[in-house]
Amino acid sequence: MSPVPAEAAKSTSDVVVDRKPFAIPGFLVNAVETGMRYRGRPDLALILCENPEGAACGGVFTKNLFEAAPVKISREHLKESGGRVGAVLINAGIANACTGLEGLVRAKRTARLLAERLRLRETSVLVASTGVIGNHIKVETIEARIPELLSNLSPDAWDLVARAIMTTDTRPKVACAEGEIDSSIIRVGGVAKGSGMIAPNMATMLAFICTDVSIEPDTLQEILSQVTDKTFNAITVDGDTSTNDTVLVLASCHPEGAVVGKDEPKKLEFFELLLEAVCRDLAIQIVEDGEGATKTVEIRVIGAPTRDAAMAVAKTVAQSPLVKTAIYGGDANWGRVVAAAGRAGVSFDPDRLSLYFDNLCVFKDGRPLDDEEVEKRATEIFSRPRFRICLDLAAGSEEATVWTCDLTHGYIDINARYRT
């Protein structure tokens, strides 16, 4: 893959994203098996930044009131370190959520152990967990695996990391992109996990994205928040949010990488585009691997009075069980889509709403286009594994996009007897 030239990338969609392992200058990674819950697979991953100053880091965490212990610790460390992070340690199988003070003590001890081994400040180590709520991680078990974890670090073992953080995921999720601006290359690559948007016993959304640019932590945090709103916060499998959700972006500030900052808005904008493209691809991979999902659908709302309004309508449609079952059944049921839009709590004139399935108009100015040919083509579109539902509210110029999947027998199978 050759880097996308900045002048050829006007929007996120212009960025080519690869779903294969990569290497980002300044980062080493590895993963090992602890056996804490799983057998025969890695479940403890490490991302290490070689820069002695640490990577510049931005983080977005769950808004659930039940915040897991590792989320509390990482949030605090990120703040205390001024956004300078040397290492991130992630375990799968045990979430360390709803574990009280003892859970906090164990998460903190794990970070401290790793910091001591790496001669880092404790606050420059972040931790993340995913797995069963209510269970404690075993600090001694983790401690015993740290030497092996550190002995085989490699710049390109991202696929191993992606596999180590899986729970109910059926496949690892990796994405990377490269861009070129003013003769310097910007590299962005990341891994993610998530299947049910949450199944608090055994899912969670985690994503770790690395880049070689030099950037201030504050600027990176700002960009990540904007990008997350348009990517990881714009997907839904079942509308739930977990106790452990964590997205981190780490910039190694590598000498080979580009310098991006607020004094160079063009470069900063291009970096944001690349980051958004990678985050969007990882987010879509989560939806594609949604529990029981057989189809991925983009819900786009245009002509909205505000972006929040557009998002509210898009999310209501994306989360409607009736829309999601219609997608599963290949039933191009426009009535369910417009009725979901109508209850989103957004004010618009129903007599001006238009609805498109891919490029096919099925509903115009508040009325269905009742026509056998339209119905036939709409049904064909709903049989595809990927398509777009677009609503034009004709009430402004703001827009939003959300990705969703279908609600299937598979979802019920997975979730009805999860713990047994």
Add this chain to the structure above:
Amino acid sequence: MSPVPAEAAKSTSDVVVDRKPFAIPGFLVNAVETGMRYRGRPDLALILCENPEGAACGGVFTKNLFEAAPVKISREHLKESGGRVGAVLINAGIANACTGLEGLVRAKRTARLLAERLRLRETSVLVASTGVIGNHIKVETIEARIPELLSNLSPDAWDLVARAIMTTDTRPKVACAEGEIDSSIIRVGGVAKGSGMIAPNMATMLAFICTDVSIEPDTLQEILSQVTDKTFNAITVDGDTSTNDTVLVLASCHPEGAVVGKDEPKKLEFFELLLEAVCRDLAIQIVEDGEGATKTVEIRVIGAPTRDAAMAVAKTVAQSPLVKTAIYGGDANWGRVVAAAGRAGVSFDPDRLSLYFDNLCVFKDGRPLDDEEVEKRATEIFSRPRFRICLDLAAGSEEATVWTCDLTHGYIDINARYRT
């Protein structure tokens, strides 16, 4: 059934509600088959008030922006008639929603035709429809059946009315209660339909409740709004609301009935209790008949800072697909319940939350009661067809109750290929 004495009814639960046909002095009803969509079953129902002044009437309608034509007409007529209604005409099979100006004209013409036959003012006739969105009702077909509809009116054919308004419902829904206060009897009886909270092609929630009390329309409207919040607005099958949702309460102001008004708060309160008991029972019948449902669960939130907060937590838990699939699978998954509560947008201290399944405490002050015996008993409770999930937020003294059903393979079957 003998009437509940007012002094023995301290709360709604003290009122005995019967699920059998009834008669309310002052009302005559009937239903016939039009064949507009169904064959071999009644699909056009009439509720007629014998009082020449009309019944005092209160109405609550859908908040969906896509308001069906009959909802628009009934809302307008209710206002223009000053809450005095002589007749209600209901058809099933065709919703007359998203039908534009022509839909409005047809709904209005139907009301006018019936008004002329009954020598009523047009605005004292209300109409309601449920069925396929986008299809028009046939005015001539309805007109042709009106003579038959009027020729066989009876005071106790409520079961026929309940069957005539069904769409995806698997059974008719009827409920009635009687109370005695100061030597006078208060009778309340009603019918409802609804299965998916909405399947905009073929469902909707409709409810019609009659009583013999004498009451001012304004007072009745006020009471209905309060009662609806605690009953019909406190149930969820799939979280959707339809284009046609309508709840009407009609009081015949019959000489035999009690006089209830604001100058007699004790009587008014007792009437409200009876009305709430009947509405709650009808609402629960809708949940019990929820699409694919096998279990009915009461979600109760106590210790909330405000009633709105309690309702928000209860609804978030009640609508969580992960909670609903756990109920289906008989998996007493407390983690899903607390995680849903934590993302409800309500501020409370997660370290003080307690959770009960029926009377069994499974989670106390933010921590699970991890114990084999608790787990065994919790699993037994989740195997029951009816049980209660109670969350104590320990953040105030307000409370709310919502009723929900499980999310099952049956729901997917019904909704994935609804129109085929």
